[in-house]
Amino acid sequence: MPEGDTVWLAAQRMNTALAGATLRRGEFRLPQLAAADLTGATVTEVLPRGKHLLIRLADGRTLRTHFRMDGSWHIQRPGARWKGGPAHDVRLVLATDQWECVGYRLHDVELIPTAEEDRLVGHLGPDVLGPDWDLDEALRRLRSHPDEQIGVALVDQRNLAGIGNLYKVESLFVRRVHPWARVADVADLPALVERARTLMTANLHHPEQNTTGDPRRGRDHWVFGRKGRPCYRCGTAILLGEQGPTTQERVTWWCPRCQATGSPIDPQARTGEPGRPQPVTLYR
Incomplete structure (x- = not known):
């Protein structure tokens, strides 16, 4: 299972690619979220919380993902070949004019109001790598x-x-x-x-x-x-x-x-x- 530093680094790279940008493609490939579409949403920030990745949107929603044992995000320029695995392993696609972020084998994918984030991560202890480490x-x-x-x-x-x-x-x-x-x-x-x-x-x-x-x-x-x-x-x-x-x-x-x-x-x-x-x- 990825450690907290792996999630931290992924969050930094995702934040660089997405923060402040409008999604030209926000596609879920999961049964429970098949009808959801984030196209047109603006990403405000991407941040880690322990081993959870939180993607916050300007419309007051948060997309939470977890790597567990085999999940990963791959970032590339539009048009580049996806290299994270076979197409059936893709769970999420978040694309802007500049970048494509493709999530492979992601787990615990949820889309909730940002105000309710504690429902997903409130049980966690102090984040070893967080700015509020205690x-x-x-x-x-x-x-x-x-x-x-x-x-x-x-x-x-x-x-x-x-x-x-x-x-x-x-x-x-x-x-x-x-x-x-x-x-x-x-x-x-x-x-x-x-x-x-x-x-x-x-x-x-x-x-x-x-x-x-x-x-x-x-x-x-x-x-x-x-x-x-x-x-x-x-x-x-x-x-x-x-x-x-x-x-x-x-x-x-x-x-x-x-x-x-x-x-x-x-x-x-x-x-x-x-x-x-x-x-x-x-x-x-």
């Missing part, structure tokens, strides 16, 4: 569930919006926190949250997501996508397991040595070597 409020929400696994709590958009699996595992590694540790047992929760925000902010203006600062191929992440490969710090093999509620599990990478914990961890986890907790579900 660390204290994010910490309050996280600490309100002290027994939750920290790896689950960080990607719960009700606590703080924008962090996905990549920045979850990378920030936990950098701060030496075990993914299955309880929120209450994280020694410096503010530093962990701010580390995730720092990593995301560093990647805002380009699509590549590098968390190590090393530009060499294959050296861009500490643990993400590195199952079985040696940890860059200690050489221990990176582990991969599933974490999260049933039907909502996400794969999680971590170093069992660098992220060892002496505190009790979630009962779904077991301890292998002393001081090295490991989840039951491991991928070999």
Whole structure:
């Protein structure tokens, strides 16, 4: 699933292409909105809210989309060949005299009054990349569930919006926190949250997501996508397991040595070597 920085960058590019322009084509290719037509509407702004993209119109409406796992917006000049996939994957077309924005495999597409945006995004916690970022409020929400696994709590958009699996595992590694540790047992929760925000902010203006600062191929992440490969710090093999509620599990990478914990961890986890907790579900 795209991280908050991916949505932020998409919003910036969409805003550059659409803000202040009148749509010469505003076509939906979705059954529930097949009769809707945005042709003639003027776009006032495009902005991100966590992992949601909000396209606000001058007539008082907002178009909300979500990428989920496979959605994307592609921007090109009028007449250029669309390159985001087959035609049947197109869900939205927003075109001006200067640009065509084509939405592929978009999810949660809704058109509502702008005054009712909270109905769609009001449940979200503080936006990690938003201008109104509120660390204290994010910490309050996280600490309100002290027994939750920290790896689950960080990607719960009700606590703080924008962090996905990549920045979850990378920030936990950098701060030496075990993914299955309880929120209450994280020694410096503010530093962990701010580390995730720092990593995301560093990647805002380009699509590549590098968390190590090393530009060499294959050296861009500490643990993400590195199952079985040696940890860059200690050489221990990176582990991969599933974490999260049933039907909502996400794969999680971590170093069992660098992220060892002496505190009790979630009962779904077991301890292998002393001081090295490991989840039951491991991928070999």
